[in-house]
Amino acid sequence: MELIMPGLGVIFWMTLAFAIVVYILRRYAWKPILNTIKDREDNIRRSLKRSEKIEKEIKELKETKERIVSETNHEKVNIIEQAKKARDEILKEAREKAIEESKKIIEESKKIIEVERKKAEAQIKKEIAVLSIDMAEKILVSELSDKQRHKQLVLDSLEKISLN
Amino acid sequence: MVASEQKPGYAGNVRLFLLIVLLVLPVFTAFSFAYSESDAQKPGQTKEENGFDAGKLIIGHVLDAYEWKIAEIGDTYIYIPLPVILYYEGNFYFFFSNKIKKGEGTYKGFGIAREGHKKGRLVKMLDDGVSEDPDAGTLIDLSVTKVVFAIFINAALLCLIFVKVAKAYKQRGSKKEPTGLQSFLEPVILFVRDDIAKSAIGGEKYEKFVPYLLTLFFFIFFNNLMGLVPFFPGGANVTGNISVTFTLAFFTFVVTQIYANKGHWKHIFNTPGVPVFLKIPIPLMPVIEIVGILIKPFVLMIRLFANILAGHMIIKGFLSLIFVLGGVATAMGLAISPVTVLFLIFMNFLELLVAFIQSYIFTFFSAIFFGMAVPDEHH
Numbered sequence: 027m028e029l030i031m032p033g034l035g036v037i038f039w040m041t042l043a044f045a046i047v048v049y050i051l052r053r054y055a056w057k058p059i060l061n062t063i064k065d066r067e068d069n070i071r072r073s074l075k076r077s078e079k080i081e082k083e084i085k086e087l088k089e090t091k092e093r094i095v096s097e098t099n100h101e102k103v104n105i106i107e108q109a110k111k112a113r114d115e116i117l118k119e120a121r122e123k124a125i126e127e128s129k130k131i132i133e134e135s136k137k138i139i140e141v142e143r144k145k146a147e148a149q150i151k152k153e154i155a156v157l158s159i160d161m162a163e164k165i166l167v168s169e170l171s172d173k174q175r176h177k178q179l180v181l182d183s184l185e186k187i188s189l190n
Numbered sequence: 191m192v193a194s195e196q197k198p199g200y201a202g203n204v205r206l207f208l209l210i211v212l213l214v215l216p217v218f219t220a221f222s223f224a225y226s227e228s229d230a231q232k233p234g235q236t237k238e239e240n241g242f243d244a245g246k247l248i249i250g251h252v253l254d255a256y257e258w259k260i261a262e263i264g265d266t267y268i269y270i271p272l273p274v275i276l277y278y279e280g281n282f283y284f285f286f287s288n289k290i291k292k293g294e295g296t297y298k299g300f301g302i303a304r305e306g307h308k309k310g311r312l313v314k315m316l317d318d319g320v321s322e323d324p325d326a327g328t329l330i331d332l333s334v335t336k337v338v339f340a341i342f343i344n345a346a347l348l349c350l351i352f353v354k355v356a357k358a359y360k361q362r363g364s365k366k367e368p369t370g371l372q373s374f375l376e377p378v379i380l381f382v383r384d385d386i387a388k389s390a391i392g393g394e395k396y397e398k399f400v401p402y403l404l405t406l407f408f409f410i411f412f413n414n415l416m417g418l419v420p421f422f423p424g425g426a427n428v429t430g431n432i433s434v435t436f437t438l439a440f441f442t443f444v445v446t447q448i449y450a451n452k453g454h455w456k457h458i459f460n461t462p463g464v465p466v467f468l469k470i471p472i473p474l475m476p477v478i479e480i481v482g483i484l485i486k487p488f489v490l491m492i493r494l495f496a497n498i499l500a501g502h503m504i505i506k507g508f509l510s511l512i513f514v515l516g517g518v519a520t521a522m523g524l525a526i527s528p529v530t531v532l533f534l535i536f537m538n539f540l541e542l543l544v545a546f547i548q549s550y551i552f553t554f555f556s557a558i559f560f561g562m563a564v565p566d567e568h569h
């Protein structure tokens with residue numbers, strides 16, 4: 027019987043002791059402990075959320091970067107292509123111009139050459155005229171110095187001429 | 191599933207064994223209890239035969255006492271006398287229990303009753319100092335007995351430990367990981383909060399019950415563990431004392447009624463989903479429900495008490511086996527001692543498990559009762 031009969035004394039002290047333990051632990055132990063645990067859990071939750079956000083942002087940044095890089099690449103290719111085109115055009119133009127210019131130059135030079143030639147020709151003609159007069163002069167002079175032969179010549183000629 | 195039934199693994203075997211042990215335990219307890227009762231009825235006979243009374247030892251251990259017996263070596267009786275506080279006919283009496291001389295003497299007319307329903311408790315004695323005064327008035331006994339003293343020690347230690355842990359929490363804050371004792375206790379605290387309070391009560395309402403449930407769990411668990419320590423200040427049968435479990439269950443009952451909301455009372459007095467003839471004219475359902483709210487803490491009280499008591503009794507019982515057989519022949523006592531010690535080791539491990547399980551069950555059922563007392567309004 028003694029074993030299963032609650033005793034007033036123990037109940038009284040137990041109630042007192044347990045109530046005090048509940049009070050002390052509630053006030054001085056569970057409050058800080060549970061608050062800290064909750065804080066930590068919130069912290070972890072927040073950090074996870076933040077890291078998730080950051081990850082997302084990083085992903086977005088990466089995408090933006092890739093987009094920009096690809097755009098830049100595209101642009102680069104475009105620019106290069108355009109540059110090539112421009113260069114070709116310029117070259118072509120330059121070549122055409124050069125050809126035209128050279129043609130012009132050649133033409134002009136031809137004209138000049140022609141004029142010069144004509145000039146030279148005229149000069150040469152003049153010179154030849156002078157020279158031939160000189161030579162004729164000299165020939166005439168030398169021919170005329172031999173009076174005997176001239177007399178002969180004239181006599182021969184006169185002989186041939188028959189007075190018919 | 192079929193394969194695992196045909197070929198039970200190692201774990202399966204252990205589980206089966208544990209199950210058998212747990213099933214057989216109450217039978218053991220009942221037997222030892224019966225034997226000790228019969229022993230107590232004829233103490234002379236057993237004592238003269240063996241010189242050692244196992245029943246008396248076991249019952250003496252699990253019962254409360256006015257002194258804390260530490261050892262008995264030959265004729266030397268080492269014990270801690272504890273304060274006796276009595277209120278009798280308008281007067282308070284304070285004295286230490288060494289005045290009543292191992293419970294056999296009397297002091298100021300008070301002595302320990304040897305029979306009757308007050309057996310083992312202090313009563314007003316007749317002048318012969320042996321029998322109880324039948325005409326005595328009400329005696330209020332508020333003595334600090336062995337159990338009370340153990341409660342004080344354990345409660346103080348418990349407060350000390352957790353206030354210290356709380357300080358670690360305060361110092362380290364929420365940004366640092368727990369260390370030492372803090373990290374050892376945190377999983378248990380989280381277990382009580384998440385797996386007991388949150389799962390049994392649910393919603394947002396569980397939060398206000400958590401401090402009480404934590405206190406309850408650690409109080410029971412710590413007292414259970416201290417009960418397993420074989421020497422002072424452990425070894426007292428605190429949670430195997432019906433007054434202690436009564437008080438714990440009473441606290442749970444009171445907390446349940448304090449926090450009970452309208453839905454709970456509606457469920458009791460006008461149970462939804464039950465035919466009207468069960469409520470009017472004979473209020474059958476309300477009566478059953480009211481009995482129910484009383485039975486819930488009662489079951490809590492009995493379960494914890496019986497489990498811890500059985501553990502203490504079995505350990506003491508096996509220990510006694512050595513001396514009972516030793517009383518018959520010294521060689522027999524020596525021969526049985528290795529087996530007994532092995533079994534005691536096993537029992538201690540089992541009791542360690544029981545210490546946890548029982549504190550868990552008590553706390554979990556308390557949480558379930560709280561959860562039932564605060565149903566959601568829309569139900």
